[in-house]
Structure formats: structure tokens, C-alpha cells
Amino acid sequence: MTKSAMIKEVIIQLLSDGGSHTVSEMKDYLAQKNMKDYSEGQFAGSVNNLLKNKRIEKIDRGIYRIAGTEIVLPKERNGVSMKRCFVVSPIGDTGTDIRKKADQLYQHIIKPVCEKCGFVTQRIDEFNASGSITQEILDALNDYELVIADLTGHNPNVFFEIGYRAKSQKPIIHLKRKDEIIPFDVPAIHTFEYDLTDLDMVSATKDRLEQVIKNFKYDEVKESKKGSNSFENNIMVASLNDILYKIDVLTEEIKKKENETIKTVIETFNAQKPEPESFETEMMKVLMPALIKNPDAVDALAKLSEKFK
Template identity: 50%
Template sequence: MTTSAKLQEIILNLLADMKPHSVREMKTYLEQSGATEYSEGQFAGSINTLLRKKTIIKIDRAIYRLAKESRGVNNMKYCFVVSPIGEEGSEIRLNADKLLKHIINPVCQNCGLNVERVDQINDSDSITQTIIDKLLSADLVIADISGHNPNVFYEMGYRKCTGKPIIHLKCKGEILPFDVNTIRTLEYDLTDLDSVEAIKERLQQTISAISFETADESQENINDKNDNTFSGLLPILYQIQDSIADLKTEISKKDNETLQTIMQTSLNNAAKAESADTIMMKVLLPELLQNPESFSNLMRIAEMANNNKNK
């Protein structure tokens, strides 16, 4: 049993009382049950898997309970179909619908897989977000790369990064671009009934050969790698944060020193500043010396002002 499967089993045992339980309670119960060696990525992945399968529901932030309908839990795997869809009634849509109806659906049902294409999903999220969620969480993705649709190629690459199973289909006779023509691809011909039966048999054999538990382990390893990456980044981020704080302190210190320098300079200049009388004498004296009569008049005015003040 994989780590993820073990975590899910223990979490379901806790939630079997049909009462809400928090993430903290789940982790405590896991520890009490002897499950201590798991990463945050594995725990989060287990919760997401149970949510996707609608085995549990989220009732508040970090609080979950067992879904009522999951008392008889449906353990069927989930297959997400990626293909060109086109407008309603278009040739592209007709081809996509026939491929889904006559090849993919019957084979997946025989293999115990629930099948969905994005246009069949009722979700409040944007189509892009729904596609990304399904590419990340689906047990299997079947991608029809006929027509060289850029969206399909993007989604195919995105799925490839998860390390989880993906099967490629294409219409018979189509030539793939050189950078993807080496991938294993199953060809179909919807105009040839014998060909349809042959591709269904090959597709079923391919699905039957997939080890979904190994795929789950692969996803857990990716989650672990992400955890380790972020764990390694955290000290660096803290170091950057400390450096910024030190820089702010230095800038503040320099600002204070500059302010103190300006204030001291102002005080020094103020100490050296001349009185109003001195400034007046410097301005008036040269003029009065050049004009003695004005000097005499100024003296008389000063004496009169002084006499009035004494009275």
C-alpha cells in the first residue's frame, strides 16, 4: 500500500463517525495510528484525492467530514479526456464526440474508469482552472492530438510534468510535428469498424498495463520534491528578509546622521549670526559717511525719539 493510500484509509477511519474534523485532528489521529513518516505534500495530496472522489467534503477552512453518499465509497478511477472540441455542430466536435462515444467510453467502463471531457463538467471555476485541476488530479488522461491543436499540446505537456499516466491517440494518417513524433501513439479510424474494434482492444490493453499505485507514488515524489524545494528556499528568503531589515536600519541611521549634521551646521551658523544692530550699522555707515547732512538729520531724529521715550 502506498503512503497516500495508507493516509487516506486512516483519515476515513477518523471521519467514519460522520462528524466534522479539523486538519489538526487528522494529523493527531495519524500519529496515534502510527503514521508519522509522511510529508505535507503527501498529506495534502491525500486530502485532495478524497475531495476529488467526493469521499469527503470541506465544510469550513481546514475542516472536513465524510460525504453522506460515500458510506458505500465508489473507488472507481477517474479518466480525463483531452481533445480538440470545436464549436457545436462542427466537424471537429462531431469527431470528438464519436471518439468519446465509440472508443474511449466503452473501453474505460470496462476498465473501471469514470470518464469526463471538460465540456461535460459543471463547475463554477474557469474552464482553464478546471482543466488544470483535472490534469493534476486525474488517475489517467487520454489525449487526442489529432489536428495539432495547440491547447491539446499544452495540456499534454502539463500532464507530462505530473509523472502520471497519459495515453495519446491520433487520427490515422496524420503526421505529427517532429518534436512529438517519437511518442507512442495509438491510431484510430472512425470510418472503419474493424479499425475501431482493434483500437479499442489496444487501448484496453494499454490501460490494463498501467500501475496506478506506481503513478500515485510518482506524484507523491513530486510533492516531496516541491516540499524540499520550498524548504530549501525558506532559509534564503529569511536571509533576504533580514538583509532588507539591516539595510533599512542603515538607511535610517544615515538619515539620522545627516539630519544631525544639518542641525549642527544650522546651530553653528546661528551662533555666528550678527545682531540686527550690527547689520544695520554695516549697511548705513558707508552711506552716512558719504552724506554728513543725512547723518546729522538721523542723529536729530534719534535724539527726538529718545526724548519722547523718556517723557
Template identity: 45%
Template sequence: MKCFVISPIGEEGSEIRKRADQVYKYIISPVCEECGFEAIRVDKVNQSDSITQTIIDYIKESELVIADITGHNPNAFYEMGYRASIGKPMIHLKEKSEKIPFDIAGIRAFDYELSDLDSVAEVKARLTKTIGTMSFELDDIENKKELQGQDIVRNDNTQLLSVLYEIQDEIAGLRSEIHNKDTETIQAIVKASVPAAPIEDPNMTMMKALLPELLKNPNSMKTLMELGKAVEKDKK
């Protein structure tokens, strides 16, 4: 089975291309291999015909599409819309910091953060589980009819799984927010309970530092007193 990857690709050497390659290499390809799919991205296909026609053919014929909406690329949105109109299975991804545009706010997308290995592992596990709940078209029409009721149940399970993951993310965010607020509250209480240290006179600080040494050496004390008297005499 084939999984076509919809993604902003960008120019060779650009940050967009670097991120797209990392998502493809470290997230999508391993998941597809584990689930029995061949991951296909259009720039990695060697065909002589029109690239537009190649994309359309893969969108129509692939059993699964994984679409990365990061960057709000117009071409990616167009390809997603075409796939949605066909009604075949599609999964959405996005970078964690990205916001889903208002026009497609109803879709659910799995978040990833390439700089966080735990995030990469988590989104791969979620993709694997989600793909496992999906059913894919069979060539045999009679088998399609027999499995129609089962397909509906599996599609419902896929949507339910996405909702559960979304709830899980919201709970994790709330826990983090509560932890941060608790930490701020504790710091405020500690700060309020510890009185501020009084500001000490510089002369007093100096005396505290010198007094132990002067007591050890009385001659130094006498010399210091005589020096002080001479200074006072000069001032007069």
C-alpha cells in the first residue's frame, strides 16, 4: 500500500526543505514502514510526466495520505482539499508551535517538535495507532460491500482516538500551567516570609572586618588610634 505525503518542500538548502526532510525521515517513513506502507513524496519520485498530474494521481490512488500543514502552504492546502473531496483516509500533522488557520479549525492534527526526541517518539506512536484503526479500500467490490459496516465503525474509532489524544494534550498543558503557578506562589510566599536584610553602614562593615585583627595585635590598634587623631588634627 502507498502513503502519499503532502508537505511544503521548499528550495534545496532552505529551512523549509530541512524541516520537511526531517519530518519525512524521522517520523513519516518509519511509521509507514512499520504499518506496511510505502511513503511517497513527490520530489522523490522519478517520473517524466507532469508533476501536477503525478501529485493528483497519487492523491487519488494512494490508500493513505499524511499531510503536514506547517507553514500554511497554499499548495499543500489545495492538495488536502482535493484528497478530502475524495473521502479517502488522511492524517494531518503540524509543528507544535503552529496554529491551525480559522478556515480549517475543525480538523485535528498531531503535533510534533523535532527538537524534542520524546515528542517525535510520541507522535510516531500516535500515528501508528491511528493508522491501525483505519480501513483501506479493497479492489474486490464484493469485499467492500461486506465490510461496509465494519468500515464505518473503524472510521468512528479513528475520530474518537484523535479526540482522546487532543484531550490528553489539553490535560498535559493544564498540568504544566498548574505546576508553573504553584511554583510562582511558593516563591512569593517564601519571599514575603523572609524579611529583607537591613542595609549596613559601610563604616560599621569595615570595623567588623578590622576588629578581630586589631584585638590580636594591640600595637596595631594603638597605631590606628594615633593615625585617627592626626587626621582629626589636620582637619582643624
């Protein structure tokens, strides 16, 4: 079997799980199969051949799946039952800045955290477009155990979808880009901030997101009054997590102020510190008291200085 044929076989094996995978995930899977000695040309040629023969299809830049198949979220992974998370966010067209940032948030924050917590994620662009996309979205909002919504950009579809989710009384987490203000005041909406340009904040957001996901109760919420306890517990969890987040922010602000205060004290001290005096001045301070007490020493000092001229 040729190297390209082996690469294609492994790629098909990975995509056969029914999900979509990035180029990076394909290469990682090849490495797991001890296939590392291939060129970029061989890899790209294998992918292009699979596309040409319609064995796989491209659903986004660098993301592929088996052609003509509906994405089926796995119920188990490594023998562990998986829950489902529907990700609501502004997506935009391919190549736009909105799409780039949405993909970064999805791929680098939401998806890895959800997988770590036992969830498989799905975004609107990963749905099977052959059916009613609107109905699939509504079903996901109703049925999935968790919804994570990015309120950045004030997208009207996002606000509609979080409102629709509210009636299910199931867990939902709200995110927004740092320093962006929500255009209305709803006390029940607690948002966690992220900043894709700050790696420290990305790490902190992932930690907070993991904590929130693990704290929620994912019991079946029924339409009867019995479901109200689960709903109320989740509201309490969201509120507590929001308090913890604000404490973290306040702590960071205090540290920042402390650092600024220390810096100001140092700068003030340096500004008030007198300039070092010359050697001659220092010598005069030492000699002058002695010369005053012993005037004859002045003549002796003068004669001594003459010898060095």
C-alpha cells in the first residue's frame, strides 16, 4: 500500500465516527497510528483526492467530515456516557473576522473544556443542512443537556435562542468578549468574559467554564412542578459562579492597584533621592571640621598639595 493510500485510510477511519475534524486532528490521529514520515504534499494530496472522489466533504476552512452523512453525536467515548452541548454564537461568513473569532472561541475554549467535562459539542454549521435547520436548532435548544451562548456582537438570533432555551429550564452559560456591554439589564443573565488576545485570560476562562459545567445539575427537567427544584438549583449555581467570577476580577484589580502603588512609591523615592556629591565635596566634608580645629594643618595641607602640582 502506498503512503498516500495509508494516509487516506487513516483519515477515513477518523472521520467514520460521524463527527467533523480539523486538519490538526487528522495529523494528530496519524501520529497516534505511528504515521509521521510523510510530507505536507502527500497529506494535502490525500485530502484533495478524498474530496475529489466525494468520500469526504469540507464543511469549513480546514474542517472535514464523511461526505453525505449526518453528524451523529457519539453517546459514549471510551466507555463513558457523553452529554450534549449546543453552542450558540454569531458565526458569520467564511473568511470574515466574525467567523475567525467564533472559531477561535469554539475550538480553543468551549470545545476542549466541554470534552474534558464529558460533553460533545455541536454548532449550527455542523448540523445536517438537508432537513429543516430551524427545527434542528429548536430541538437542540430543547433537548441538549447544556447550551453555551456567546452574546458578543449583540446578534439577534443569539438572543432569540437563549430566550427559547429559557423555557426548557435547563442549564445555559453565557459568554461575552471582555469590555463588551450587554444591551439590556436582565439580572438572571450572568456572563463570563473572555479575551482571545490574552492567553492568561483564556486559561482563566477555561477554568471558570469547567467549574460551572461541573456544578450544574443535569437531571431531566419535566414540565411538572417537580422540575422546579432542578431549575432553581441551576439558577443558584449560576449566581454563585457569577459571584466567584466577580471576586476573581476584584482580586486581579487589587493586585494591579498594589503593583501600581509600589511602582509609584519607588518612582517617588528615586525622584526625591539627592544627586551623589563629587569626590572633592565629600573630602571637604571630612577635612573641614579638622582644619577648623587645627588652623596650622591648613599650611601643611597647602604645602602637600604643591608637591602634586
